[in-house]
Amino acid sequence: MAARIHSARVIAAHDGVAELAVTVEYDNGGRTEVTLDAVASEALMQSCSADDLHGLEGHGWEKVRDALTLSYNRFQSQETSTC
Numbered sequence: 001m002a003a004r005i006h007s008a009r010v011i012a013a014h015d016g017v018a019e020l021a022v023t024v025e026y027d028n029g030g031r032t033e034v035t036l037d038a039v040a041s042e043a044l045m046q047s048c049s050a051d052d053l054h055g056l057e058g059h060g061w062e063k064v065r066d067a068l069t070l071s072y073n074r075f076q077s078q079e080t081s082t083c
Contacts, residue, residue: 006031
């Protein structure tokens with residue numbers, strides 16, 4: 001069994017925009033918290049077909065990784081277009 005989303009909660013970023021703090025639980029019971037910006041949060045909610053934060057619970061950590069990658073890549077495309 002792989003790491004899974006244990007829980008999520010809404011937090012405020014330094015600029016006042018809502019973000020998600022997602023707790024991922026590993027097979028050995030260890031947990032870590034990952035912060036997702038608004039873009040990654042939206043991507044994760046869509047990927048999990050979640051209507052609320054409880055809808056994220058039990059999904060694999062790969063969906064968190066993919067959401068973070070999508071958010072990161074939007075900056076990469078901006079850098080390429082400004083060169």
